[in-house]
Amino acid sequence: MNKYLFFVGICFLIFVLSSNSFDFTGDPYLPAAPFDYETELFPDHLLVSPWGENDSTAFDHITNDGATLGRVLFFDELLSANDDMSCATCHRQELSFSDDVPFSEGANNNTFRNSMKLNDLAWSSHAAFFWDISQPDLRTAIKLPLADPNEIGASDINVVINKMNATSYYPNLFYQAFGTSLITDSLIVEALLQFIGSMTTFESKFDKSHDIFSGVTLSLEENRGRTIFEANCELCHTDGNSFNQRFNFVHNNGLVEDSTDMGVGMLDSTLFFLFKPPSLRNIELSAPFMHDGRFATLEEVIDHYAEGAINNDWNSVPPGGFGYSVQERADLLAFLKTLTDYTLVTHEKWSDPFVPPTSNDPSQVDVSDLSLFPNPTADVLQVSFDNRQNLMTYVQIFDAGGRLVKKSSGHRSLISLNVGHLPTGNYVATITQEDANKSASFVIAR
Ligand code: HEC
Numbered sequence: 029m030n031k032y033l034f035f036v037g038i039c040f041l042i043f044v045l046s047s048n049s050f051d052f053t054g055d056p057y058l059p060a061a062p063f064d065y066e067t068e069l070f071p072d073h074l075l076v077s078p079w080g081e082n083d084s085t086a087f088d089h090i091t092n093d094g095a096t097l098g099r100v101l102f103f104d105e106l107l108s109a110n111d112d113m114s115c116a117t118c119h120r121q122e123l124s125f126s127d128d129v130p131f132s133e134g135a136n137n138n139t140f141r142n143s144m145k146l147n148d149l150a151w152s153s154h155a156a157f158f159w160d161i162s163q164p165d166l167r168t169a170i171k172l173p174l175a176d177p178n179e180i181g182a183s184d185i186n187v188v189i190n191k192m193n194a195t196s197y198y199p200n201l202f203y204q205a206f207g208t209s210l211i212t213d214s215l216i217v218e219a220l221l222q223f224i225g226s227m228t229t230f231e232s233k234f235d236k237s238h239d240i241f242s243g244v245t246l247s248l249e250e251n252r253g254r255t256i257f258e259a260n261c262e263l264c265h266t267d268g269n270s271f272n273q274r275f276n277f278v279h280n281n282g283l284v285e286d287s288t289d290m291g292v293g294m295l296d297s298t299l300f301f302l303f304k305p306p307s308l309r310n311i312e313l314s315a316p317f318m319h320d321g322r323f324a325t326l327e328e329v330i331d332h333y334a335e336g337a338i339n340n341d342w343n344s345v346p347p348g349g350f351g352y353s354v355q356e357r358a359d360l361l362a363f364l365k366t367l368t369d370y371t372l373v374t375h376e377k378w379s380d381p382f383v384p385p386t387s388n389d390p391s392q393v394d395v396s397d398l399s400l401f402p403n404p405t406a407d408v409l410q411v412s413f414d415n416r417q418n419l420m421t422y423v424q425i426f427d428a429g430g431r432l433v434k435k436s437s438g439h440r441s442l443i444s445l446n447v448g449h450l451p452t453g454n455y456v457a458t459i460t461q462e463d464a465n466k467s468a469s470f471v472i473a474r
């Protein structure tokens with residue numbers, strides 16, 4: 029071969045390797061039998077509460093196949109104009125589907141407001157989405173980012189549908205979910221609605237403490253924080269069991285105003301500086317806080333309510349704040365942390381399906397990803413593990429002398445145990461699913 033042809037050949041090879049023609053998004057990794065999304069149920073204390081019943085039909089529209097499709101859509105960058113962004117870019121599972129920066133990076137500019145958590149939206153007010161409650165319906169709140177050129181940017185949904193039709197997975201997933209492989213924008217929204225609707229936080233310590241069989245109780249500090257919350261915060265953040273926006277009210281909580289963002293005032297000039305109070309469920313995980321992400325930590329939020337509030341509409345937060353002591357601030361913080369549900373932020377059924385799962389054989393009992401937290405712990409131990417089939421799992425706690433000192437069981441992937449009565453020292457937790465078991469050690473310290 030002459031040298032010239034060899035040179036041309038190399039150039040061609042470099043061109044082919046560097047061009048995008050080899051770029052492809054892999055297929056999602058999905059379990060052979062879908063995860064369970066449809067048996068989502070309100071715990072009793074939420075369904076019937078002294079403040080009125082929650083809508084027991086809130087989860088009825090969810091099917092396992094519909095939510096599975098929604099999961100794939102939520103994480104799929106193919107839906108964006110440039111194949112580089114998905115809902116999960118700004119709504120990350122480990123942050124209860126929010127982002128960790130004040131403003132997220134959009135396709136062209138940073139977003140105007142702080143990205144919001146997506147937990148518990150199916151049963152929150154059905155008429156108040158976004159910080160300025162401009163979206164009266166969860167369907168439009170889902171549809172807007174799909175078309176927003178600074179977000180998913182699929183301004184021409186038909187281009188996206190063509191890309192989806194060309195994949196090996198979408199036609200089949202639509203068929204499974206809706207009995208038709210004809211992809212439409214309203215079915216895309218419907219599937220996303222089912223997936224987002226399944227994101228609840230009913231495994232939080234607070235919720236578990238209402239289940240007498242769980243053995244979980246709030247500590248003295250947490251209970252003191254709850255009392256302060258009921259006295260000062262509940263008015264806007266709704267009743268002590270839901271912590272969720274159930275009415276489309278907007279408020280001013282005494283933040284120092286920023287003239288670039290007037291909240292609902294941008295739509296109605298009589299409502300300057302009013303904003304939606306977001307759900308406080310999983311609030312521990314969604315820093316930074318407020319519509320502009322101005323507070324980096326929950327401590328800063330509590331300092332605002334304690335001493336930083338300025339004059340506001342009805343002064344429900346007194347100007348100058350509630351004047352909490354150091355102890356009261358710690359109590360409130362401890363209480364807010366009882367609203368965290370680690371299952372939602374760790375379970376594979378809400379995770380990115382384009383990342384290979386640690387174990388993708390659903391027929392196999394797998395107890396490999398056991399984790400114990402906090403470790404050391406003072407009063408409650410959270411035991412989290414893989415439980416894609418919702419198998420009955422038993423937890424046993426042994427002390428340093430090998431004596432069984434506590435046991436519990438459950439069907440979810442997180443079991444909370446009250447160890448507050450056990451002496452300080454080293455312990456071992458063993459979980460058992462069918463014949464598989466796994467142990468890990470932890471420390472009780474006070
Ligand atoms: C570039 C970042 C970004 C992307 C991508 C994005 N979002 Fe958002 N999302 C936000 C921001 C910022 C807000 C708050 C908007 C506001 O209040 O003005 C928000 C708010 C929401 C809300 C309202 C929540 C509430 O409590 O009111 C929903 C629902 C939502 N997004 C769903 C989605 C879905 C579904 C997708 C994918 C189709 C998506 N988002 C993609 C940044 C993003």
Ligand code: HEC
Pocket residue numbers: 257260261262263264265278279280281283302303304305306308311314316317318319320329333344345360
């Ligand atoms: C007058 C009504 C009102 C009262 C009382 C109130 N809040 Fe708020 N809260 C709001 C509003 C409105 C927002 C959103 C404000 C914004 O971003 O502009 C908010 C935001 C928050 C946030 C941040 C949410 C997020 O996702 O960024 C936390 C945490 C919070 N409040 C906790 C509390 C606590 C704790 C108390 C009691 C000490 C309390 N609130 C009392 C109305 C209130």
